[in-house]
Amino acid sequence: MTCKEWRLNNLYKIENDKGRVVTFRMRDAQRDLFETAHTFELILKARQLGFSTFIDLYALDSCLFNKNYAAGIIAQDLESAGAIFQTKVVFPYNNLPNYLRSRIRVVQRAGGANGGRLSFSNGSRIRVATSFRSGTLQFLHISELGRICAGYPQKAKEIQTGSMPTVHEGCKLFIESTAEGAAGLFFELCKKAEERAHSGVKLGAKDFHFRFIPWFTHPRYYSPLPLGGLKLSKYFIEYFKSIEPFVIRHLGRPLTDEQKQWYVETYNHYEEYTKQEYPSTPQEAFLTSGRRVFSAPSCMAAESACSKPLLVYDVNPETGAMFDVRDSVNREGKSENMQNGLQGYLLIWELPDPEKDYALGADVAEGLEHGDRGSIDVLDETGNQVAHWFGHIDTDQFAKIIAIIGKMYAGKNGRAAYAAPERNNHGHAVLNVLRDIYPISRIYQEEHHDKEDEDEETGRLGWLTTRKSKPIIISNLNEQLRNNTSGIRWIGTVTELNTYVYDSKGSMNAIEGAFDDQVMSYAIALEMVVRMPRTMTKLQPRTKRSSDWRTK
Numbered sequence: 378m379t380c381k382e383w384r385l386n387n388l389y390k391i392e393n394d395k396g397r398v399v400t401f402r403m404r405d406a407q408r409d410l411f412e413t414a415h416t417f418e419l420i421l422k423a424r425q426l427g428f429s430t431f432i433d434l435y436a437l438d439s440c441l442f443n444k445n446y447a448a449g450i451i452a453q454d455l456e457s458a459g460a461i462f463q464t465k466v467v468f469p470y471n472n473l474p475n476y477l478r479s480r481i482r483v484v485q486r487a488g489g490a491n492g493g494r495l496s497f498s499n500g501s502r503i504r505v506a507t508s509f510r511s512g513t514l515q516f517l518h519i520s521e522l523g524r525i526c527a528g529y530p531q532k533a534k535e536i537q538t539g540s541m542p543t544v545h546e547g548c549k550l551f552i553e554s555t556a557e558g559a560a561g562l563f564f565e566l567c568k569k570a571e572e573r574a575h576s577g578v579k580l581g582a583k584d585f586h587f588r589f590i591p592w593f594t595h596p597r598y599y600s601p602l603p604l605g606g607l608k609l610s611k612y613f614i615e616y617f618k619s620i621e622p623f624v625i626r627h628l629g630r631p632l633t634d635e636q637k638q639w640y641v642e643t644y645n646h647y648e649e650y651t652k653q654e655y656p657s658t659p660q661e662a663f664l665t666s667g668r669r670v671f672s673a674p675s676c677m678a679a680e681s682a683c684s685k686p687l688l689v690y691d692v693n694p695e696t697g698a699m700f701d702v703r704d705s706v707n708r709e710g711k712s713e714n715m716q717n718g719l720q721g722y723l724l725i726w727e728l729p730d731p732e733k734d735y736a737l738g739a740d741v742a743e744g745l746e747h748g749d750r751g752s753i754d755v756l757d758e759t760g761n762q763v764a765h766w767f768g769h770i771d772t773d774q775f776a777k778i779i780a781i782i783g784k785m786y787a788g789k790n791g792r793a794a795y796a797a798p799e800r801n802n803h804g805h806a807v808l809n810v811l812r813d814i815y816p817i818s819r820i821y822q823e824e825h826h827d828k829e830d831e832d833e834e835t836g837r838l839g840w841l842t843t844r845k846s847k848p849i850i851i852s853n854l855n856e857q858l859r860n861n862t863s864g865i866r867w868i869g870t871v872t873e874l875n876t877y878v879y880d881s882k883g884s885m886n887a888i889e890g891a892f893d894d895q896v897m898s899y900a901i902a903l904e905m906v907v908r909m910p911r912t913m914t915k916l917q918p919r920t921k922r923s924s925d926w927r928t929k
Contacts, residue, residue, distance in 0.1 A: 381438060382411065389434050390472035392464065394425070398472070406594045407431040415586035416546075419570045420553035421662060423592035423655045428553045432518045433465035439516055440501035441470075441481050448516040450505040451540060453524045458492030461520065462505040466495060508532065510539040515548045517541070523554035526561030533562045546582050556653050556662035559876040560890020564663055568872055569719075571659055575868040576719050577685040578703050592640070592655035593624060599635035600642055607634040613641060619674035620657040622681040660875035664888065668879045670851065675858040680871045682861075686724040686765075694770070694777040699723070719869075720750060720768035723782065726866050727763040734758045735786040735794035736909050738840070738902030739779055740894045741804040742769060751775045752898035754870075755786050755794055760857065760906050761864035767895060772803050776810035783815060795909035797821035797901050800839030808839045821905060840901050850900040851885055857903065870895045 378384065382403075389401045403411060404427065410418070411431075422428055436448040450466075452458035470478070485496035494504040509517070519525075519536060526533040544550045554563055570587035573580070580586060592598055609617070617637055624632050632640075644651045656662035658677055690699040702722060729735070735755055742751040755764040764786065766778060776798075783794040793816050798807050811820065823837050840846075857863040858874070865871060876891035887893035 378442075381442070384438055384442070385411070385431075385434060388473060388477070389438070389469040391430060391434075391469060401430070401434060401469075403431065404594075404596065406590050410588065411435075414549075414551075415580060415584075416549055416582055417585045418549075418551045418553075418588060419566055419585035420551070420588045420590060421567050421656075421659055422553060422555060422590040423595070424555055426590055426595055428590065429461070429518075429520050430465055432520075432551050432553065433461065434469060436516050436518055437466055437469060437503055440495075440497060440503045441477075441499075443499075443501060443515075445500040446516070447501065447512065447514050448503045449509050449514045449518070449540075449543070450503070451509065451517070451519045451525075451536060452492065452505060452507060453521045453528070455491040455507060457520070458505050458507055459488075459490040462488065462493040466503060466505060467493075470495065508535050508540050509543050510535070512543060513545060514543045517544045517548075517550050519550075519552045519554075521554045522552050522566075523557035523561070523563040526563050527557040530561065537562055552585070556656065558653075558890065559663040559888045564890065567659065567663075568869070571872070572719050572869045575683060575685055576689055576703075576722075576724065578689055578719065578722075587659075589656075589659045591623070591627060591657050593632060593636055593657070594627060598639050598655075599633065600639040602634055602638055607638055609637065609641070613637070613644075615674045619677040623658055623677070660872055663891075664875055664878075669875070670877045670879060670885050671855055671858055671874045673875075675855075675861075676871055676874050678861050679858055679863055679865045679874065680868065682865065683868045683871060684726065684866050686726050686866075687728070688723075688725040689719070690723040690725065691721070692723050692766070692778060692781055694774040694781065697781045721770070722766070722768075724765045724867060725763070727757070727761070729786045729788065730757070731788060731791075734788045734792075734909060734911065735763070736902050736905035737779065737783050737786070737794040737796040738898045738900070738905055739775075739796065739798040739807075740897040740901065741772070741775065741799050741802065741807050742894070750892070750894050751778075752894040753779060753782060754895075754898045754902040755782060756864065756899075756902045756906050758788075758906060759864065760862070760903060762866045762870070762899065765867045765870070765895075767869065767898075772806040773810045776807045777814065779807070779811060780815045783819070792816070793819045795819055795821065795905055797840040797905045799842055799897065799901060801842050804839055812838060821908065840904070842897070842901075847885065850904045853907075854896075854900045854903055863903075865899065867895070870899050 386402055390398050391401050393399050407427065420428060433450055436450065440446050440448050450461055452461050482498040483495050484498050487494045492505040494502060496502040541550065566585060567587065570585040573584065574587045617632060621631055643655060647654055652661040652664065658680060660676060660680060661673055688701060689703045691702045692699050735757055738754050740752045750767050750769050752767040754762060757763050764782060766782060779796060779798060783796045786794040796819060798804055798811060800808055820838050821840055823841065873893055873896045876888045877893055877896050878888050879885055
């Protein structure tokens with residue numbers, strides 16, 4: 378009885394999907410969560426994988442076998458709260474062996490159809506509700522936060538500001554949900570947690586550990602093959618090929634034909650919503666509307682090539698000092714402040730090489746309260762992403778960050794990176810500062826003045842994104858992605874590629890609620906790889922060779 382793993386696999390009865398009463402047994406993905414869970418877990422998952430059942434039994438077990446333990450479960454609505462309370466708290470408790478129920482008695486019970494609370498004789502208690510705003514919890518499970526954000530955005534805000542702070546340092550907070558569009562608290566938490574996971578930065582006690590559970594981990598998601606065997610359209614052949622690296626990473630093997638058959642049948646029923654309900658990768662889970670600019674197979678191929686940065690630096694824009702923060706970032710504090718992720722840090726995959734030329738693209742934030750961030754990408758002469766920075770910062774300091782990074786990536790002959798900050802909107806303010814602190818010859822200057830730019834004095838410096846120029850750089854990026862030659866290494870860039878769509882008027886922008894700053898900075902940098910002046914390498918004196926064949 379002292380082993381929690383044994384208790385979870387032997388004590389608790391549940392009703393399975395066929396209505397039969399069975400003893401709960403952990404599946405592989407649930408066991409992995411049990412063995413590797415961080416204090417704060419963020420789980421993006423496919424439908425009906427049994428994670429909410431496992432987490433709620435974990436909470437109930439913690440209450441039964443610890444004194445004065447308080448656990449809470451937040452459901453998406455009152456009906457769901459009632460169902461969770463009855464099926465995942467009351468039912469498992471009522472079906473415990475008699476000797477356990479006599480030893481750990483229910484001393485108070487409240488509620489029922491709309492949630493409820495059980496208090497036990499050992500001083501512990503477990504409650505199911507739609508929010509918590511007071512008290513202290515040792516364990517909080519927020520179920521289907523994505524659906525809460527989509528259907529009840531005000532409630533999601535209340536959960537963030539009122540419920541999550543009830544979990545103190547060292548206690549457990551588990552959030553699990555399917556995706557529900559590229560907006561809202563759940564989307565933002567997932568995006569930042571996944572970026573942090575790819576950065577290699579050490580997690581703090583209140584940082585979320587990102588965990589993605591795809592559809593193909595479920596042991597029953599397969600279908601018998603028809604008599605003629607598996608037959609796939611060109612779309613599915615390309616799709617399954619693109620997700621194969623992710624499948625092998627999770628399963629250690631490719632998909633079986635039976636699993637592919639199940640997915641095709643499910644897709645025929647749900648169509649594009651299959652990617653939301655039964656995602657293969659985290660990125661495709663959040664795209665539910667709009668015709669995407671970059672194809673799913675291309676984005677998944679780019680995602681598989683992403684890697685952790687070699688270095689992560691905090692850069693002081695005033696002094697240029699850089700501090701390695703991979704193991705020393707302190708992000709403890711209030712819940713509204715602790716999810717800043719990697720904003721404001723310089724991510725480095727390759728240090729400057731004096732034998733290469735470098736191009737820099739920068740997308741300048743618009744200055745809106747909830748708008749895009751400033752974003753900087755540095756690419757080498759072959760188009761590989763070697764450094765990246767993104768975050769909210771004042772325009773003058775953004776210019777200084779560009780100058781610091783651009784001078785750091787001095788390539789052939791010691792020349793600074795060829796920089797192209799976007800000059801739209803606040804870009805003029807950035808360029809006014811940058812021109813005084815950066816080699817003017819290394820700032821992109823437009824060959825032909827664009828009539829859409831009204832600034833005659835400084836308008837020619839920097840990249841101007843217009844109805845004509847935007848399709849050019851996006852088309853160039855799309856070609857690189859299709860050919861699997863983009864050189865993208867940062868997962869945040871791929872995240873934004875997945876939510877970059879055509880709107881009803883044919884314009885290309887981020888889907889509502891998402892951002893495209895990292896797409897634009899990369900696309901501009903990629904264009905600069907083509908446009909930047911090439912440094913001529915000095916030829917070494919050649920030794921005159923004898924024309925006598927015998928000396929060759």
